[in-house]
Amino acid sequence: MATARKRQVSLTDTKYYHCISRCVRRAYLCGEDKVTGQSYEHRRGWIEDKLLELAKVFCIDVCAYAVMSNHTHTVLYVDDIKAKRLSDKTIVIRWHKLFKGTILSHKFLQGERLDSAQQYFLNKDIEQFRERLASISWFMRVLNESIARKANKEDNCTGRFWEGRFKSQALLDEAALAACMAYVDLNPVRAKMADTPETSDYTSVKTRCEHAKEGKQPKQLARFAGSPRKHMPKGLPFELKSYLELVELTGRCMRTDKRGAINPINSPILDRLNIASENWLKLTTQFTKVFHGAVGRPQKLDNYCASLEIKRRANYKQCEKLLA
Numbered sequence: 001m002a003t004a005r006k007r008q009v010s011l012t013d014t015k016y017y018h019c020i021s022r023c024v025r026r027a028y029l030c031g032e033d034k035v036t037g038q039s040y041e042h043r044r045g046w047i048e049d050k051l052l053e054l055a056k057v058f059c060i061d062v063c064a065y066a067v068m069s070n071h072t073h074t075v076l077y078v079d080d081i082k083a084k085r086l087s088d089k090t091i092v093i094r095w096h097k098l099f100k101g102t103i104l105s106h107k108f109l110q111g112e113r114l115d116s117a118q119q120y121f122l123n124k125d126i127e128q129f130r131e132r133l134a135s136i137s138w139f140m141r142v143l144n145e146s147i148a149r150k151a152n153k154e155d156n157c158t159g160r161f162w163e164g165r166f167k168s169q170a171l172l173d174e175a176a177l178a179a180c181m182a183y184v185d186l187n188p189v190r191a192k193m194a195d196t197p198e199t200s201d202y203t204s205v206k207t208r209c210e211h212a213k214e215g216k217q218p219k220q221l222a223r224f225a226g227s228p229r230k231h232m233p234k235g236l237p238f239e240l241k242s243y244l245e246l247v248e249l250t251g252r253c254m255r256t257d258k259r260g261a262i263n264p265i266n267s268p269i270l271d272r273l274n275i276a277s278e279n280w281l282k283l284t285t286q287f288t289k290v291f292h293g294a295v296g297r298p299q300k301l302d303n304y305c306a307s308l309e310i311k312r313r314a315n316y317k318q319c320e321k322l323l324a
Contacts, residue, residue: 008168008170008293008294008308009078009136009168009170010170010304010307010308011078011080012307013170013172013300013303013304013307014170014171014172014173014296014300014304015077015078015079015080016063016075016076016077016170016171016176016177017075017076017078017136017168017169017170017171018073018074018075018076018168018169018171018180018184018295019073019074019075019076019136019140019166019167019168019169020071020072020073020166020167020168020288021071021072021140021143021144021162021163021166021167022070022071022162022163023070023071023161023162023163024160024161024162024163043147043150043151044067044201044202045202046147046150047067047072047143047147047202048065048067048202050143050146050147051065051074051143052220052221054139054142054143055220055221056220057094057097057098057133058094058133058134058138058139059078059079059080059082059083059086059133059134060076060077060078060079060133060134060136060139061076061077061079061221061222062074062075062076062077062204062220062221062222063075063076063077063177063181063204063221063222063236064180064181064184064185064203064204064205065184065202065203065204066184066185066187066188066200066202066203066204067202067203068187068188068191068193069191069193073183073184073187074140074184075171075177075180075181075184076136076139077222078134078135078136079134079234080134082134083130083131083133083134084130086130088108088126089108089109091126091129091130091133092105092108092109092126092129093109094129094133095129095132095133096109098142102122102125104118104121104122104125105122105125105126105129108122136168140166144161144162144166147161147162148160148161148162169288169291169293169294169295170293170294170295170296170304171294171295171296172294172295172296172297172300172301172303172304173296173297173300173323174228174237174238174273175273175274175275175296175297175323176295176296176297176300176323177236177237178238178243178269178273178275179275179280179283179284179287179295179323180287180295181236181243182243182246182247182250182283182284183283183284183285183287183288184203184204185197185200185203185204185205185247186205186247186250186251186254186284186285187200187203188200188201188203189251189254190254190285196248196251196252197209197244197247197248197251198210198248204221205244205247207220207221208221208240208244209244212240212241212244217240222235222236223235223236224236224238224239224240224243225237226238226239227239227272238269239268239269242268242269243269246269246270250280250281250284253281254281254284254285275322275323279321279322279323282322283322290315290318290322291315291318291319292314292315293314293315294315295315295319295323296319296323297319297323298316298319298320301313301315301316301319
């Protein structure tokens with residue numbers, strides 16, 4: 001039996017989550033139908049555009065993503081603090097960008113006077129909107145439903161397009177976050193859909209590389225804030241340059257004609273996170289195979305399981321072996 005989503009998300013332990021959605025249709029998500037020869041590659045753009053559009057509305061940042069032939073990977077950061085700080089009006093405006101809202105929410109934005117009973121129910125609605133705008137489940141729901149509707153319309157059919165539930169993994173520490181992001185960014189290279197990270201279409205790493213050439217970071221993605229320090233600003237706890245170099249080196253290692261040509265252990269990120277090079281290569285090629293659930297060093301995993309009252313620690317031995 002699948003675990004309830006609320007028993008997988010603990011924002012007190014981590015705000016980073018890896019989500020995977022799989023297509024169940026023969027025509028695939030974005031690939032080419034081998035029976036009819038019809039290409040669905042344009043759907044990659046649908047997903048990338050919608051994903052980055054939702055990041056502007058939800059209080060959720062996109063850290064990494066990759067759109068594959070029959071599935072998508074996203075690494076998300078839940079900014080629940082931002083959701084709590086936004087004004088009621090801002091929350092309602094954002095919600096109306098996604099849904100019709102209620103009669104009361106429209107009256108509120110139009111500045112109409114509400115009596116005490118109406119104000120009470122409006123406050124209840126706003127509280128619900130605020131909670132949903134910081135919910136991974138609602139983020140993935142809006143993303144997947146919109147793509148499914150467009151695909152069904154294009155295919156002139158009805159029925160399920162995605163698997164019933166998306167899979168999610170809690171990333172409990174920096175080592176798990178770095179490994180998972182690199183795994184996601186390098187998916188097309190590993191699948192031989194691209195030779196290098198910067199040429200892999202519809203991935204976060206390509207977007208980051210394009211902006212890095214101009215010395216910038218893409219506004220639509222979570223920013224790299226540098227190494228952890230006492231007064232740490234919001235953002236990914238790595239140096240952008242170091243991360244891109246590490247992904248580039250790792251990507252070359254994955255190519256059969258380049259294997260062994262470089263040594264990714266020279267990366268400062270791996271030195272700081274204390275991840276062995278042989279473990280790093282396994283993490284970035286087999287992340288979802290070796291981990292089925294929350295990922296992090298043993299102590300972080302213990303804390304996470306205790307918070308959610310989970311007795312079974314499915315990944316404990318693998319976390320201990322690869323991350324400890």
